[in-house]
Amino acid sequence: MLTIGGLGKKTGTKVQTIRYYEQIGLMPEPDRTEGGQRRYSLAALDRLSFIRHARQLGFSLDAIRELLDLGDHPDRPCEEADQIARRQLKQVEQRLQRLEALRQELKRMVHECSGGRTADCRVLEVLRDHSECLTDHNEIGA
Amino acid sequence: MLTIGGLGKKTGTKVQTIRYYEQIGLMPEPDRTEGGQRRYSLAALDRLSFIRHARQLGFSLDAIRELLDLGDHPDRPCEEADQIARRQLKQVEQRLQRLEALRQELKRMVHECSGGRTADCRVLEVLRDHSECLTDHNEIGA
DNA sequence: GTACATCCTCTAGCAGCTAGAGGTTCAAGT
DNA sequence: ACTTGAACCTCTAGCTGCTAGAGGATGTAC
Structure with a gap:
């Protein structure tokens, strides 16, 4: 115990x-x-x-709840469990894509900053003007 | 207006x-x-x-607050803005690594599921036994 | 028998919004 | 001038997934 x-x-x-x-x-x-x-x-x-x-x-805790339920019924077909996992995989892959785009953008921002005054800072400039972005990053990459 | x-x-x-x-x-x-x-x-x-x-x-909203402050003082050096962006880049790269590991694991789980009863479901099995994992995924990959 | 680490419940807080109730204002159409 | 109705207002509460703290009870080792 x-x-x-x-x-x-x-x-x-x-x-x-x-x-x-x-x-x-x-x-x-x-x-x-x-x-x-x-x-x-x-x-x-x-x-x-x-x-x-x-x-x-x-x-998610909800998905886990479902998975636990499934685990409690060993004779039911496991399709559901498989689907939950596939759904999760899909989500992860989508997040990966978005994050990769963000990484590019951030990298570009940082590399272009030459360390002068904030007035000329590329970081701030890029943030100010979305049109400078190479990628669509419409959702938060979290 | x-x-x-x-x-x-x-x-x-x-x-x-x-x-x-x-x-x-x-x-x-x-x-x-x-x-x-x-x-x-x-x-x-x-x-x-x-x-x-x-x-x-x-x-984060806090980081944005800092960036906005910096933008309001064009004569200050832009190191700070640059550092905030670098910090963000680092975080994104770490998340990318973790997510990539998760993707591998999930993919493996899903591919091994042959669609029988939940009793034999690989998805549930892998979740039950962490030792089957190939990767360390110690933090939530969010 | 006493010290003190760990346990208990309860409430409130974190990020970053989002939704709804219940009511007011604005602009366009007649 | 009047009416409609979309868009506005404030306020409160909720979401996920925890985390922290207050204030007090318990369990175990010496």
Whole structure:
């Protein structure tokens, strides 16, 4: 039986975050000691590891919820899980494209700055005038 | 003199967002009609364009605030602006690296899924067991 | 028996918006 | 001059995914 702190250490999760996952129903309510402290089973450790790993791969908490549900029904076809992953992959690829365009733009900005007065700063100039951009970067590249 | 809606259209910004920028002091308080509606000058249009463009390039509102300050002092050296841009470039490059690693992992996951039952789903399996990963993806790739 | 690390709940905050309620103003058409 | 209706106003609350802090209780080791 793990304390919440122990579980946090094993999974690289802050204590508050674990409680937050419980609050939003992503982690089940664990057993408690007589004094009211949480004690976690190995199943909880597995589940949290899954969640954290999926987070690291950029899945949203909603997507993770779906994936966890699917994992609980081993006999259902796995198409859904596959689709969620494909969707995620697509998103990642789109973000990559946008970020790459941003990188180009920023690089150009920085390289053209020769270090004079701000009045002549290419960085500020480019920001002032979108038409100088080589790429369309219409969405935030985050 | 532009209405807030007109300004929004010209810059691709939602009306609420413009008011939000005003609230946090990124946009100055504009003139008002007798009835209390906002009316914007061309200077305001320039400023908002600058802000939106910088946002598209991924700068934080704080960074933008700094950049705007620098733009208001044309005689100061532009090193600072350059540094802000370099910092941003670095961040973008780091994100690109992480996202690329995630893409690999997701691609592998998806390709290995042969479409059976969830019990045998590679997607779920990989998520369950981090040790199957080829890459370290310790931070969220967002 | 006492120290003190860890736990508890609760509330509020972060970025950067976005949406809605409930009401007012402006400009165009008649 | 009057009416319509789109666009404006303020205010509050919500989104994601946590994170931090207050103020107090518990558990464990010595």
